[in-house]
Every structure is written in C-alpha cells, then in structure tokens.
Amino acid sequence: MLEAQLDAIKSEVKDKIGAEDAAYIRRIILIQRICEWSGRILLMLGFLQPLLWVAGVLSLAAAKILDNMEIGHNVMHGQYDWMNDSHINSKRYEWDIACDGASWNRVHNYEHHTYTNIIGKDRDFGYGLLRLSNDFRWRVKNLWQFATYILLSVMFQWGVSYHEMAAERVFFGKKKKNRKNQVTHSELKKHFFSKGARQLVKDYVLFPLLAGPLFLWVLSGNLIANLLRNLWTSTIIFCGHFTGDVETFKAEDCKNETRGQWYYRQALGSSNIKGGNLFHILTGHLSFQVEHHLFPDIPARRYREMAPKVQAVFKQHGMHYNTGSFWKQYTSVLKRIVRYSFP
Amino acid sequence: MQQVKPAWRDGYYRAQVEAVRNLSSDMLEVILTPEKAWPSHIAGQHIALTIEVNGRLTTRVFTVVCGASFHRETKNIRLITKVNNEGALTPALSSITPNTWVNISAPKGNFTLPNTDKPVLMVAGGSRITPFIAMLEDAIENNLIHRAPVHLLYFAKPNEHVLQSELLALQKRANNFTFAVLTRQKDGDVKDYLSHFADAHWLVCGPNAMYEQVHEVAKLVRAPLDSEHFASLPTVNIESLSEKETFSLVHNGQHLSVNNQKSLLSQLQEAKQPVTYGCGMGICHQCQCVKKRGVVRDTRTGELSDSAEQLIQLCVSQAVTDLEIQL
Numbered sequence: 001m002l003e004a005q006l007d008a009i010k011s012e013v014k015d016k017i018g019a020e021d022a023a024y025i026r027r028i029i030l031i032q033r034i035c036e037w038s039g040r041i042l043l044m045l046g047f048l049q050p051l052l053w054v055a056g057v058l059s060l061a062a063a064k065i066l067d068n069m070e071i072g073h074n075v076m077h078g079q080y081d082w083m084n085d086s087h088i089n090s091k092r093y094e095w096d097i098a099c100d101g102a103s104w105n106r107v108h109n110y111e112h113h114t115y116t117n118i119i120g121k122d123r124d125f126g127y128g129l130l131r132l133s134n135d136f137r138w139r140v141k142n143l144w145q146f147a148t149y150i151l152l153s154v155m156f157q158w159g160v161s162y163h164e165m166a167a168e169r170v171f172f173g174k175k176k177k178n179r180k181n182q183v184t185h186s187e188l189k190k191h192f193f194s195k196g197a198r199q200l201v202k203d204y205v206l207f208p209l210l211a212g213p214l215f216l217w218v219l220s221g222n223l224i225a226n227l228l229r230n231l232w233t234s235t236i237i238f239c240g241h242f243t244g245d246v247e248t249f250k251a252e253d254c255k256n257e258t259r260g261q262w263y264y265r266q267a268l269g270s271s272n273i274k275g276g277n278l279f280h281i282l283t284g285h286l287s288f289q290v291e292h293h294l295f296p297d298i299p300a301r302r303y304r305e306m307a308p309k310v311q312a313v314f315k316q317h318g319m320h321y322n323t324g325s326f327w328k329q330y331t332s333v334l335k336r337i338v339r340y341s342f343p
Numbered sequence: 344m345q346q347v348k349p350a351w352r353d354g355y356y357r358a359q360v361e362a363v364r365n366l367s368s369d370m371l372e373v374i375l376t377p378e379k380a381w382p383s384h385i386a387g388q389h390i391a392l393t394i395e396v397n398g399r400l401t402t403r404v405f406t407v408v409c410g411a412s413f414h415r416e417t418k419n420i421r422l423i424t425k426v427n428n429e430g431a432l433t434p435a436l437s438s439i440t441p442n443t444w445v446n447i448s449a450p451k452g453n454f455t456l457p458n459t460d461k462p463v464l465m466v467a468g469g470s471r472i473t474p475f476i477a478m479l480e481d482a483i484e485n486n487l488i489h490r491a492p493v494h495l496l497y498f499a500k501p502n503e504h505v506l507q508s509e510l511l512a513l514q515k516r517a518n519n520f521t522f523a524v525l526t527r528q529k530d531g532d533v534k535d536y537l538s539h540f541a542d543a544h545w546l547v548c549g550p551n552a553m554y555e556q557v558h559e560v561a562k563l564v565r566a567p568l569d570s571e572h573f574a575s576l577p578t579v580n581i582e583s584l585s586e587k588e589t590f591s592l593v594h595n596g597q598h599l600s601v602n603n604q605k606s607l608l609s610q611l612q613e614a615k616q617p618v619t620y621g622c623g624m625g626i627c628h629q630c631q632c633v634k635k636r637g638v639v640r641d642t643r644t645g646e647l648s649d650s651a652e653q654l655i656q657l658c659v660s661q662a663v664t665d666l667e668i669q670l
Contacts, residue, residue, distance in 0.1 A: 011644070017398070018397035018398045018399070019395075019397045019398040020398070021398055022395070022398030022399070023398070077628070078628040078631065078654075078656075081628075081631070081654045082398075082399055083398055083399055083400060084399055084400035084401070084402075084652070084653050084654070085352075085400055086352065086353065086354065087352070087353070089654060090628050090631060090654075091631060091633075091654065105627070105628065105629065106621070106629065109621070109626075109627045109628055109629065110621030110622055110626075110627035110629050111621075113622070113626050113627055114621065114622035114624070114626055114627055259624075262624075296626060297626070297628070
C-alpha cells in the first residue's frame with residue numbers, strides 16, 4: 001500500500017520531468033560559474049576596498065555551496081542522467097571539493113542510500129566519530145564528541161574525502177576481513193591524495209600566485225570560502241540525518257526487505273527543514289531529505305511538489321513526518337550529540 | 344561556455360539550422376550549416392544528429408543527402424527523413440526553427456561511390472535512396488559519370504517512392520545515368536533484375552531482406568558489392584517479452600549472449616566480466632554504463648529505453664534487442 005502510493009507519486013512526477021528541469025540545472029550551473037568567477041575577481045580587488053574582498057569571499061562561498069549541493073550532489077545522484085548530456089551526468093561530474101567523486105558515489109550513493117541508518121552497514125551514521133544512538137557502546141572519547149563534531153564540521157570536505165578510507169581502515173586500526181572490495185587500498189590512497197592535492201594547489205597555491213602581491217588576500221579568501229561551505233554542508237547534512245527522532249535499524253530487520261519496507265526505512269531515517277526558496281536551493285534541496293531518500297534520482301527541485309503528497313501518505317499510515325524550522329532541527333541535532341556523549 | 348556558443352559540446356560539432364521544409368506529408372528536409380571545423384563528407388556518408396527533445400539530448404543517424412561540392416559551395420548540408428510520429432526525434436525535428444544550433448558528428452561510413460571503370464548498378468529500397476542522390480550529385484558535378492553507365496533500381500511500396508523529381512533532374516544532366524522505379528508487388532523481386540548487370544559494380548542500400556537477396560546473387564555472379572543495410576528495429580510488445588529470448592551483447596569489443604529474463608548485471612557477473620556494482624536495485628548508479636545501441640527494459644517500470652546512445656543502470660535493465668554497451 002505504502003509502496004504503491006509512493007511509487008505513484010514518483011511516476012506522476014517522472015512523467016513531468018523534461019525541458020524545464022534541463023533548463024533549471026543549466027541555469028544553476030551558469031549562476032554558479034558567475035558566482036565563482038566574480039568571487040575570484042573580487043578577492044583580488046580587496047586592496048581597493050576591503051568590502052570588495054568580503055563580497056568576493058561570500059560570492060565564492062556561494063559558488064562552492066551551489067557546486068557541492070544543488071549541482072554536484074544531485075548530478076552525481078544521477079538526477080539528470082536522462083538528459084544524455086555528457087557534461088551533466090553522474091558518470092562524469094567532478095565537484096570542487098576534496099572528495100574524489102567515485103569514492104563518494106560508492107560510500108554515499110551506494111552504502112548510505114541503500115542501507116540508510118542500518119547500524120554496521122551505513123557508515124554515515126555518526127561517521128565513525130560520533131556516538132548518536134544507543135546502538136553503539138559508550139567510550140571515553142564520546143565525552144568530548146561535541147568538540148569532535150565542531151572539528152568535523154570545520155574540516156567537513158576532508159572528512160567526506162577520508163570517509164571511505166577510514167571505513168576501510170586503510171591507515172589505522174585492524175583491517176576487517178571478509179569485506180568485499182571493488183577498489184584496492186592503493187587505488188583509494190591514490191585517488192584520495194591526487195584529488196586532495198589538486199584542491200589544495202588550486203585554492204592555496206595557484207589562484208593566490210595568480211594574484212601576485214595579493215597572494216595572502218586571495219589565499220585567506222579561499223580558505224574562508226571553503227570554511228563557510230564546510231560549515232554549511234555539514235550543518236545541513238546533520239539536520240537531515242541526526243535530529244532527535246530519526247530512527248536506526250538493525251541488519252536483521254532489513255533482510256529481504258521489500259521496496260515498501262525500504263521506503264519505510266528511508267522515511268524514518270531522515271528529516272526535513274522548512275525554509276524559503278533560496279534556502280532550499282542552497283541546501284541542494286536536501287532540506288527535503290525525506291523526499292530525497294525516498295526518490296534519490298528524481299531532480300531535486302521536484303521534491304517541493306512531492307513533499308505535501310508524501311506527508312499526506314505518511315499521515316494516512318500514521319508515520320511520523322519529520323520536519324521543522326532550521327533552528328528547531330539544529331537544536332535537536334546538537335542535543336542528540338550532547339545526549340550521547342554520556343553513557 | 345554554452346552561453347557563448349549554444350550547443351557547444353565536447354566531442355561534437357555544431358551546426359545551425361538553415362531551413363526545415365516538408366517535402367511531402369511525411370518527408371522532411373533539413374538544411375544545416377555545419378561549423379567551419381566540420382570535416383566535409385564524401386557523398387554517401389552519414390552523420391549522427393543530436394538535438395534536445397524536451398530536455399533530453401536525442402541522437403539519430405542520417406545520410407547527408409548532398410554531394411561534397413554542394414557543401415563546399417553553399418556551406419550547407421541537406422538531410423532528408425521520414426517523419427515517424429511515434430519516433431523520439433523526427434517529430435521534434437519537424438518543429439525545429441531556423442537558426443537553432445544542433446550537434447552533429449563527423450561524417451562516418453564507407454558506403455561511397457567506388458573508384459571503378461566498370462558500370463555501376465545502384466539498388467535502393469524505400470527511403471534509403473538518399474545516399475545515392477548524394478553520390479550521383481557529386482559524380483555528375485565532377486564529370487565522373489561519363490566513364491561508365493550508372494543504373495539505379497529503386498524499389499518501394501506503391502506510391503512511396505520519394506525524390507523522383509530529383510532523380511529526373513539528375514538524369515537530364517547526365518546521359519549515362521538511368522533509373523527504374525519499381526514495386527515488388529507489380530514488378531517482382533529485385534533478384535529478377537540483377538542478371539542483366541553481372542559485369543557491373545553493385546551498390547545496395549535498403550532493408551536487410553533486400554540486401555540478402557542481392558548479396559546472394561552477387562556471390563553467384565561474382566559481382567563486387569558495397570552495401571549499407573539496416574535491420575529495422577524489432578517491434579517490441581509486452582507479449583514478446585515473456586518468452587525467453589537470447590540476444591547478443593557487445594561490450595568493450597567482447598561478445599556475450601544474454602537473455603531477456605535476468606538483469607544485464609547478473610548476466611555480466613555470471614560471465615565474470617569486470618563490472619562495478621552496488622545496491623542491485625537501481626538506487627546507487629554504481630553499475631551505470633553507456634548503452635551505445637539497442638533497447639533495454641527497465642525491470643522496475645517495464646519502460647523501454649531509447650534505441651540510441653544513453654546511460655543505463657545494468658542492475659535494472661534487461662535486454663530487449665541486441666545491445667552494445669561500454670563498461
């Protein structure tokens with residue numbers, strides 16, 4: 001029943017997808033490019049008037065956020081593959097963050113979206129750093145996990161980049177046996193270092209050098225833009241997954257699950273954030289995390305029209321539709337992090 | 344980049360639509376001006392044309408229906424196609440407006456006029472008359488046709504012969520060129536005509552069945568034969584999907600046979616082919632690959648894919664026709 005209703009919502013929207021969606025993503029890419037280049041130019045004009053530098057930082061940060069969320073995340077989910085455009089598809093798109101796209105695809109697109117919130121299978125739950133439910137044993141390090149959380153947010157792109165290697169225990173810890181790997185550890189390392197180095201060289205060597213005497217202006221501008229993007233994405237993602245009442249699951253619960261049961265798990269494992277038009281765009285429509293988890297490959301802008309229908313279906317089935325204002329959801333995330341700091 | 348150069352795409356050439364005309368109720372002529380970098384074609388070759396249909400880039404192959412000299416002089420090329428109302432591309436093509444930018448591929452194919460002193464016999468079937476028009480145009484323009492006679496047998500269903508006025512015009516320009524308009528219903532099979540041309544160089548372009556007949560006779564009389572033939576796309580209906588059928592799958596130059604009962608992913612895995620995969624239910628896009636040719640069915644919805652190049656997910660795709668994919 002749930003399965004049929006949600007499938008119906010999906011197919012209704014799928015029939016509408018077309019020129020409008022293609023034009024939308026192209027427009028967003030254009031805006032992103034404009035933000036990026038005007039940001040980079042404004043950073044160099046800081047010596048004329050420091051406010052120009054501030055505008056440059058904000059513009060570059062906006063470009064990086066759009067690239068990460070509305071473009072990168074969504075394109076790499078395959079939301080625009082139907083366009084057959086070799087520049088806008090999940091196979092080829094590479095984003096402006098430290099994480100190698102293919103690695104993200106494996107961990108996020110495959111593991112996280114297939115095994116959402118199944119403890120032991122979805123390694124996104126707490127990122128191996130934070131204890132966010134009673135499913136994990138308390139350890140002393142959890143006492144200062146609020147500080148760990150802040151550090152993770154500041155370094156978020158590197159956290160995402162390192163995620164797969166940490167999970168595979170490439171550098172530290174006992175390697176798990178019996179894990180089926182499609183990528184060898186040496187390949188993982190190679191991609192991690194080459195993508196990471198490219199990002200570092202671009203933002204902290206190449207563009208500052210191009211600015212000549214304004215080296216430090218540009219370097220610090222890039223650093224702050226990256227920081228703003230990291231904080232923003234981390235916050236949005238935490239609000240989508242770790243609010244007070246998201247549920248976790250056990251591997252046994254999900255053996256041979258039907259599509260309907262999969263929908264059910266996706267629904268209870270994520271939460272939405274209310275907000276305005278610009279807010280939704282800047283979150284890459286991950287403010288509709290529930291819809292995103294139900295329909296990961298539908299163009300994200302369509303989640304807006306799907307949300308009320310999904311909510312109605314949930315209501316009919318007596319399921320909790322987790323949504324709230326940004327501050328409500330964020331406070332609930334912070335509470336959760338603090339709550340599970342203690343045994 | 345696309346803001347400055349509309350339809351700029353890596354790996355494609357750009358062309359601007361000059362005119363779109365209806366030749367008859369279901370035949371359409373499109374005149375394109377390719378960008379300067381486009382390597383000109385040899386008469387008889389084809390191009391892949393890509394246009395955006397409701398946001399989706401859609402590609403089909405068309406013969407260039409003009410000689411290279413026409414392109415040199417006018418900077419234009421001409422395409423002619425039958426409009427298939429059920430088709431993905433041709434209905435959209437008919438409503439395309441002049442000055443729109445589209446994408447084309449480099450000219451491809453080696454179905455061109457042979458360099459020979461022998462007489463030439465052309466055999467055309469249905470709308471596949473187009474490469475011959477281009478060849479004749481260039482041959483007459485360059486005075487090549489005076490060396491030896493050229494005869495064209497043009498088969499089509501009654502009242503479905505196209506471009507006859509152009510053939511007449513070509514015939515007027517060159518005494519050595521003759522043609523016959525034929526229908527199987529009235530005039531019999533193509534086989535009945537071939538024996539008169541045993542000493543000629545044969546060119547055939549038409550449906551597969553016609554090619555097979557010509558090929559058979561050519562072997563008997565040892566006539567040199569060049570051909571371009573298309574197995575028409577099989578019609579797929581829901582009943583035919585329930586029966587187990589086997590198709591050929593070409594990937595990275597290797598051949599494999601696959602059936603229409605299991606997903607392509609599981610069959611590739613059974614054959615120990617190097618595929619990356621993930622969820623197995625169409626969520627994660629790990630097993631995605633480029634389908635170059637053929638039709639697949641989405642096992643979740645039963646939807647059939649386009650027959651041209653597109654991305655597919657192996658875990659939720661079943662073969663419906665022979666396929667070519669790139670892993």
